[in-house]
Amino acid sequence: MAVVLALSLRLKALVVPNVCWLFALEPDLLPLFQYNCRQFSSPEDCLSSPEFLDHIRKVMLVIDAAVTNVEDLSSLEEYLASLGRKHRAVGVKLSSFSTVGESLLYMLEKCLGPAFTPATRAAWSQLYGAVVQAMSRGWDSE
Template identity: 65%
Template sequence: MERPESELIRQSWRAVNSSPLEHGTVLFARLFSLEPSLLPLFQYNGRQFSSPEDCLSSPEFLDHIRKVREAEPWGLRSAKHCLCNIVLQMTRYLLPLQTVGESLLYMLEKCLGPNFTPATRTAWSQLYGAVVKAMSRGWDGE
């Protein structure tokens, strides 16, 4: 990834991280609206949520959002951990990677507003595409 694209990703991630719970909730709300079958993935202490709203307001899920949002997307280890978990779960539930990517772009667009430029969209799309491609080949050594 070229320097301007990586800087766009860093800047936009810093802006989104200013309110991690709000922005994380936007991402997961979109994910649940596109793929309601994901709701069973998020259980805490054996509790199944009856609706996305119930899940999105639970303290355990908010803690999950906080942890996910603390990961730096440009750090390989963080991206690898978060996205590997997503892929394992998607394999189980047959969720297309495009849905996760679309939810990420949706969150960025809603949260950044006019600062989510076409160049920023392209940079994030390229990053997400590169991570998905690497994951589809498998992670060496782990």
């Protein structure tokens, strides 16, 4: 639990700068982030958007909910499937969640440093995989 608390305090400071790395891994994600019909020309431009920062906050809330409910992720099944449907509706490819997972692991490694052991990496990968699996049901349900 101490690792999760340390993570939550430091991760917020690292998320925004490392989002550029996500867009470098998969540039096709950038056009999906349009707010008020505004198309962003660069990751930095996107990062200056209050709406995008709110989206990051929401992603962090989903991660927090998954960590909080790690012993009973089934309690989040319907919520995550609904979230999957919303992502599909705006054009997100299910395969893009693999890139997002890589980016998340990268941020965790930067945040935790030596505390990001192979076991920690495996645990986060498993948790993220379970979240994506539940979200993927949103692609299949309509």
